[in-house]
Amino acid sequence: MQTEGTYDLTTGAGLVACPRCDALHVEHDLEPGETARCIRCNAVLASPRAGAFTRIIALSVTSLVLMVGAVFFPFLEISRMGFGNETSLFGVAMAFSHGALMPLTVALMATIIGLPVLRAILLVYTLLPLSRRRSPFSHAVGAFRLSETLRPWSMAEIFVIGTALALVKVGGLATISLGPAFWAFCGLIVVNGASNVFTSATTIWDAIEDGGASTDGRELSRNAAP
Amino acid sequence: MSHPEETDHAAPIMTAHRAGLIGCRSCGRVWPESEIDCQRCGATLVAPDRRSLNAVWAWLLAGFIFYIPANMFPMLRTTTLGGIAGKTESTILGGVLELLHYGNWFVGGVVFFASIIVPIGKFIAIAWLARVAGRPATAHDAHWRLGLYEVVEFIGRWSMIDVFVVAILSALVQLGFVASIHPGPAAVCFALSVAFTMLSAQSFDPRLIWRGLPLRSRKD
Numbered sequence: 001m002q003t004e005g006t007y008d009l010t011t012g013a014g015l016v017a018c019p020r021c022d023a024l025h026v027e028h029d030l031e032p033g034e035t036a037r038c039i040r041c042n043a044v045l046a047s048p049r050a051g052a053f054t055r056i057i058a059l060s061v062t063s064l065v066l067m068v069g070a071v072f073f074p075f076l077e078i079s080r081m082g083f084g085n086e087t088s089l090f091g092v093a094m095a096f097s098h099g100a101l102m103p104l105t106v107a108l109m110a111t112i113i114g115l116p117v118l119r120a121i122l123l124v125y126t127l128l129p130l131s132r133r134r135s136p137f138s139h140a141v142g143a144f145r146l147s148e149t150l151r152p153w154s155m156a157e158i159f160v161i162g163t164a165l166a167l168v169k170v171g172g173l174a175t176i177s178l179g180p181a182f183w184a185f186c187g188l189i190v191v192n193g194a195s196n197v198f199t200s201a202t203t204i205w206d207a208i209e210d211g212g213a214s215t216d217g218r219e220l221s222r223n224a225a226p
Numbered sequence: 227m228s229h230p231e232e233t234d235h236a237a238p239i240m241t242a243h244r245a246g247l248i249g250c251r252s253c254g255r256v257w258p259e260s261e262i263d264c265q266r267c268g269a270t271l272v273a274p275d276r277r278s279l280n281a282v283w284a285w286l287l288a289g290f291i292f293y294i295p296a297n298m299f300p301m302l303r304t305t306t307l308g309g310i311a312g313k314t315e316s317t318i319l320g321g322v323l324e325l326l327h328y329g330n331w332f333v334g335g336v337v338f339f340a341s342i343i344v345p346i347g348k349f350i351a352i353a354w355l356a357r358v359a360g361r362p363a364t365a366h367d368a369h370w371r372l373g374l375y376e377v378v379e380f381i382g383r384w385s386m387i388d389v390f391v392v393a394i395l396s397a398l399v400q401l402g403f404v405a406s407i408h409p410g411p412a413a414v415c416f417a418l419s420v421a422f423t424m425l426s427a428q429s430f431d432p433r434l435i436w437r438g439l440p441l442r443s444r445k446d
């Protein structure tokens with residue numbers, strides 16, 4: 001059993017390796033609000049925030065509600081010379097649904113809608129018991145790892161900037177009005193950004209490992225008792 | 227968190243690799259080198275080894291191959307006034323030139339940056355990082371290379387912006403006789419190129435940047 005601040009160079013217990021430069025650090029409990037950085041490359045190793053789990057859950061649920069609005073309300077409307085067209089988020093993804101471009105439709109739906117929704121659900125699943133100091137649900141490890149793997153592929157914020165660009169591009173040629181779904185999507189970006197600020201992967205891994213207890217120790221390490 | 231033998235910044239940097247241990251890149255936990263999977267997060271444990279660069283090169287090559295047709299085939303097909311006023315097909319570069327021609331400097335500039343400067347810069351940056359990875363470097367070089375890697379990793383996904391612009395325009399500009407826009411095959415090639423290059427950057431192990439550094443850390 002490891003006590004605070006001790007480490008074992010043969011088993012690696014009590015140590016943290018920087019994922020960017022491999023420098024070894026001794027694991028310590030951090031106060032909420034503190035940030036641990038790698039002494040060599042300055043990468044953030046952990047940055048626990050007070051009440052982070054509860055806030056991430058609240059923000060994830062908010063993002064799910066906003067996503068429902070973003071999908072079902074009209075997104076953009078265009079009109080020129082009496083011809084008009086209204087499109088929803090599905091319409092945008094379906095733009096590629098002709099023939100050989102079909103796979104791109106699936107990919108677009110995934111990056112804009114599917115992955116943000118899936119990540120929100122996975123985060124709630126992982127953190128719900130942890131926020132109440134209970135032991136995590138089964139497969140919480142896989143759920144959180146999947147959520148972290150999918151992070152770069154969830155491209156909602158790039159989509160919003162792309163929309164803004166497209167509007168500037170056709171703005172001179174036709175009248176365009178923004179639907180409620182567009183604003184829901186902008187809200188989604190803010191909510192996801194806030195959620196990322198509170199997310200410290202190392203802190204969540206520690207919490208999963210410790211079964212929801214607030215300690216940072218290695219008491220439950222399966223490796224400690226061979 | 228502190229370094230095992232840390233007293234000041236001139237202390238030697240002990241790495242997991244030098245200590246005969248292996249660090250999990252997903253959660254930071256440290257395990258003996260004999261372990262295969264991280265028992266905390268389930269990720270496969272990989273030692274910082276130049277062999278992992280094969281995946282980087284393979285994805286990079288795939289991304290580069292798809293970038294060629296992405297520039298040759300049309301990205302957008304525009305039909306105005308039922309084809310009377312013109313039916314144009316524009317490639318990535320053609321589209322940028324068209325935007326600049328009509329004085330749309332802002333959008334033209336963003337598309338030029340996201341679809342041409344960023345992808346080409348990324349190919350060069352990843353290829354260079356993979357070539358010099360694991361070779362002796364000074365601490366200063368290593369900091370610079372890690373900075374470059376972080377820029378590449380951060381900016382890579384933003385190249386997808388042009389694909390989204392094409393998708394939105396195609397969905398929105400369906401005004402029957404007046405004007406309609408359809409996506410071209412280059413959109414798929416470009417999206418694949420961006421995705422493969424992202425995978426290439428993700429396969430690069432930044433710990434290799436620090437291999438071969440002298441034991442003393444001279445942090446600035």
Ligand SMILES: [Zn+2]
Binds near residue numbers: 252
């Ligand atoms: Zn791990």
